[in-house]
Amino acid sequence: VNVQITAVEYLGRLEDRESVGKMIALLREETEPMLKVAVLETLCLIGDRADIINVISRFGSGNDFSRIDPLCLPQMIRLSAKTGDPGIISGIVSTITDLEIYAEDIIHALEDAEQVFNGICRKGRIPGLIRNIMEETEDKALHTLCKELIIG
Numbered sequence: 001v002n003v004q005i006t007a008v009e010y011l012g013r014l015e016d017r018e019s020v021g022k023m024i025a026l027l028r029e030e031t032e033p034m035l036k037v038a039v040l041e042t043l044c045l046i047g048d049r050a051d052i053i054n055v056i057s058r059f060g061s062g063n064d065f066s067r068i069d070p071l072c073l074p075q076m077i078r079l080s081a082k083t084g085d086p087g088i089i090s091g092i093v094s095t096i097t098d099l100e101i102y103a104e105d106i107i108h109a110l111e112d113a114e115q116v117f118n119g120i121c122r123k124g125r126i127p128g129l130i131r132n133i134m135e136e137t138e139d140k141a142l143h144t145l146c147k148e149l150i151i152g
């Protein structure tokens with residue numbers, strides 16, 4: 001398993017797009033949590049929108065993402081932001097019961113998404129999610145970033 005994890009990480013660093021299909025297949029078959037995390041991390045780096053939507057759909061049908069392993073949540077949050085789809089983003093984030101734990105992951109993923117998909121943080125349920133994080137966080141820098149994302 002460690003060899004597979006290392007191989008997946010190297011393929012990501014090498015930006016080997018030809019291996020994406022095999023990595024997605026690995027996600028279907030593999031039960032080892034750390035290998036799944038490594039594949040998701042690599043897909044954050046080299047997966048295109050179609051690949052990412054394919055992966056996300058395997059974790060939740062009909063935007064029901066309640067069965068996502070908490071270990072995979074940071075990667076799933078980043079992948080959802082890379083789709084530019086407010087429904088997918090809010091679908092994944094709304095399954096998180098303790099926003100404070102993942103607040104930084106969520107806001108930084110949304111910050112990255114805002115740079116690519118201008119205005120995404122003001123669409124759908126995303127402004128409400130950002131406001132919830134603002135209310136729960138004690139981190140002043142994160143609170144400020146939340147304000148910037150909502151205002152634009």
